[in-house]
Amino acid sequence: MHVQGIQDDNDNNVGTKVTAEVNINDAEKLKKGLYGTCIECKQPRSHYQWCQPCERKQCEKKIKNWTSGDKKIDAFLRDAQYNSTRPQTFLEWIPFDKLENILDIKSENKTSTIYSAIWKDGPRIWNQQNEIHERIKTEVIIKLNKDKNDDVQIKEILNELKIYLDCHTQESALLIQFYGISKHPVSNDYFIVKQFHKNASPLTDYISHNFNNLNWEMKLHLLLYLSEDLKALHNAGYVHRYYKNPSSILVVNESYCAIETFLECKALPLYTDEMDGWYSYKAPEILVRQPYTKASDIYSFGMIMHAIGTGKIPPYYFPSRFNHFSRSMSYDICFGLRPHIPDNVPKSFKNLVERCWNTEPDSRPNIHEVHNTLLNLWTSIYHNKYSTSLNLMYLEFIAADNNKDYSKPNSQEMITKKAENGNLEPLEMITKRAESNDQIY
Ligand SMILES: [Zn+2]
Numbered sequence: 001m002h003v004q005g006i007q008d009d010n011d012n013n014v015g016t017k018v019t020a021e022v023n024i025n026d027a028e029k030l031k032k033g034l035y036g037t038c039i040e041c042k043q044p045r046s047h048y049q050w051c052q053p054c055e056r057k058q059c060e061k062k063i064k065n066w067t068s069g070d071k072k073i074d075a076f077l078r079d080a081q082y083n084s085t086r087p088q089t090f091l092e093w094i095p096f097d098k099l100e101n102i103l104d105i106k107s108e109n110k111t112s113t114i115y116s117a118i119w120k121d122g123p124r125i126w127n128q129q130n131e132i133h134e135r136i137k138t139e140v141i142i143k144l145n146k147d148k149n150d151d152v153q154i155k156e157i158l159n160e161l162k163i164y165l166d167c168h169t170q171e172s173a174l175l176i177q178f179y180g181i182s183k184h185p186v187s188n189d190y191f192i193v194k195q196f197h198k199n200a201s202p203l204t205d206y207i208s209h210n211f212n213n214l215n216w217e218m219k220l221h222l223l224l225y226l227s228e229d230l231k232a233l234h235n236a237g238y239v240h241r242y243y244k245n246p247s248s249i250l251v252v253n254e255s256y257c258a259i260e261t262f263l264e265c266k267a268l269p270l271y272t273d274e275m276d277g278w279y280s281y282k283a284p285e286i287l288v289r290q291p292y293t294k295a296s297d298i299y300s301f302g303m304i305m306h307a308i309g310t311g312k313i314p315p316y317y318f319p320s321r322f323n324h325f326s327r328s329m330s331y332d333i334c335f336g337l338r339p340h341i342p343d344n345v346p347k348s349f350k351n352l353v354e355r356c357w358n359t360e361p362d363s364r365p366n367i368h369e370v371h372n373t374l375l376n377l378w379t380s381i382y383h384n385k386y387s388t389s390l391n392l393m394y395l396e397f398i399a400a401d402n403n404k405d406y407s408k409p410n411s412q413e414m415i416t417k418k419a420e421n422g423n424l425e426p427l428e429m430i431t432k433r434a435e436s437n438d439q440i441y
Helices: 002-035 052-065 071-082 150-168 203-213 216-235 294-310 327-334 347-356 367-384 392-401 426-435
Strands: 099-109 112-119 124-127 132-135 138-145 178-183 190-195 200-202 249-252 256-259 337-339 413-415
Touching: 052 071, 071 150, 071 178, 099 138, 150 178, 150 190, 150 216, 200 203, 203 249, 203 294, 216 256, 216 294, 216 367, 216 392, 294 337, 294 347, 294 367, 327 337, 347 367, 347 392, 367 392
Parallel strands: none
Antiparallel strands: 099 112, 112 138, 124 132, 138 190, 178 190, 200 249, 249 256, 337 413
């Protein structure tokens, strides 16, 4: 019996080994099919346009050819290059003399200015025909910070790049590509170099100039891409703490919405109660100093859906002559005040917005559900364009396209839902809020 048992085990091991070999071969075949074979080492590529073993060899060869002058930055970039699995995660040190035609395009605020520049060498672009990476001169975006010491600048830059890399481990395709880090030779300021999109504008500007040209297919497409970015961020374990300001969302080629910067993002769990930005976009629990959660991001995503759906920025009518968010409005939001959704907004869209706005964070959908719902809504319009079999959802969106008047004089908002249910007690929230002496903007 004992011998038989050993033989059985051995047989099982052999069987397992064979099965494993079959699986490896299958995996290799899959890789060959998906990503092709490296022309250097003749092995299947680890990713489209990328052979990690060959890239690592190149990285080791060139490691002594460059330095940023700062040990932390050198270590970070070398680690990023060595572990890179695709072109988007290959971050480089870009000497300042490789940048030219630097033009001031936006003074963001008192502490930072955004410039466009030409990166003379450019990022590595895949040449499909020759199956090699080539460098092509490229226009880029750089942001110079002022009034921050080196340590703070380096910490912020490395933190933002780490979040960017972490999001790329989630198999999601972030729209804005980051290229690396550079340093101004006179001011000694460090800055991130990233992709420049000629046809890009902040969401607020885009809505104010183009809202009447948007149909529902376009609106859903913008939101679908924004939900893709937020999904990558949430999957990687971060919250965006949206939307410090809707201007931090970029509309690219009038087709995609993208997260422009990860500077404000934080890893979970968060214990801080720090708060700034546009209060009217923040969830009730944030207004009473609860820590940010993914559910708080979902509430803000609902506000962005409202902005794109109705064109209303800011979302509330401000009765005060100072035109700002008042303390009493904060209380009202905790009691269930939400922006008005006009009757001609499609019901399926309205339902999703209202679910994102639920006073109880646990009752809001997660980003996967939001993304799937948006995908279904967009697909219902996109595919029916080419089909004669119209569905009711499609008809509702078409009807909404023909009736675009979302204006409503004086009062844009209304109480959409009283917060009488759930664990979050409005009275308790307001008492807590009243104890705080912080200014509300
Ligand atoms: Zn190779």
